[in-house]
Amino acid sequence: xxxxxxxxxxxxxxxxxxxxxxxxxxxxxxxxxxxxxxxxxxxxxxxxxxxxxxxxxxxxxxxxxxxxxxxxxxxxxxxxxxxxxxxxxxxxxxxxxxxxxxxxxxxxxxxxxxxxxxxxxxxxxxxxxxxxxxxxxxxxxxxxxxxxxxxxxxxxxxxxxxxxxxxxxxxxxxxxxxxxxxxxxxxxxxxxxxxxxxxxxxxxxxxxxxxxxxxxxxxxxxxxxxxx
Numbered sequence: 336x337x338x339x340x341x342x343x344x345x346x347x348x349x350x351x352x353x354x355x356x357x358x359x360x361x362x363x364x365x366x367x368x369x370x371x372x373x374x375x376x377x378x379x380x381x382x383x384x385x386x387x388x389x390x391x392x393x394x395x396x397x398x399x400x401x402x403x404x405x406x407x408x409x410x411x412x413x414x415x416x417x418x419x420x421x422x423x424x425x426x427x428x429x430x431x432x433x434x435x436x437x438x439x440x441x442x443x444x445x446x447x448x449x450x451x452x453x454x455x456x457x458x459x460x461x462x463x464x465x466x467x468x469x470x471x472x473x474x475x476x477x478x479x480x481x482x483x484x485x486x487x488x489x490x491x492x493x494x495x496x497x498x499x500x501x502x503x504x505x506x507x508x509x510x511x512x513x514x515x516x517x518x519x520x521x522x523x524x525x526x527x528x529x530x531x532x533x534x535x536x537x538x539x540x541x542x543x544x545x546x547x548x549x550x551x552x553x554x555x556x557x558x559x560x561x562x563x
Contacts, residue, residue: 351385363543364416372408382542383467431556436524473512473530492518526561
């Protein structure tokens with residue numbers, strides 16, 4: 336565990352070096368402990384892959400004093416985290432992988448040496464953890480994908496990626512929650528409104544959430560509100 340001041344009103348808590356479930360569990364546990372034990376001192380808390388940014392209420396004291404409080408508040412973090420690996424309900428997201436909505440499927444197939452059926456089977460064959468939320472509101476960085484699906488970002492990002500696009504980059508997968516530029520490899524589309532889910536007061540999508548993709552037919556995709 337490492338704590339570093341960030342400017343005059345924040346600090347960064349570092350809890351690991353790898354993108355992996357055990358580190359995610361430490362991040363989630365630390366965030367919960369901070370909310371419970373230090374709520375009066377903070378104005379915002381942003382967990383990510385292996386760190387947490389904490390914005391402070393300076394009326395309660397300076398950054399250095401808070402860093403000392405933070406270290407004391409997390410004295411039992413390792414014992415708590417070891418007892419509570421990331422768990423909970425697994426959210427299912429239906430994805431249509433048809434060629435009309437998967438402009439990069441051929442490139443992914445070529446890079447990975449797989450057929451489209453194999454790409455889809457691997458993408459749907461496991462659960463994913465939400466490691467971070469950012470880039471744009473509701474954009475969940477999820478991992479880790481099967482090593483056989485490790486593909487680079489596109490050399491030239493698109494200026495417009497349709498909302499609901501499901502994509503790959505490195506060992507991660509994500510859903511573009513709204514129309515935006517983007518450089519990930521697009522292999523499908525979902526009708527699920529990820530932005531609306533992330534904005535709910537009791538959101539099922541936050542750092543530490545688990546998600547699984549399931550292939551759906553074009554008919555089911557359209558019936559759910561999806562657009563080709």
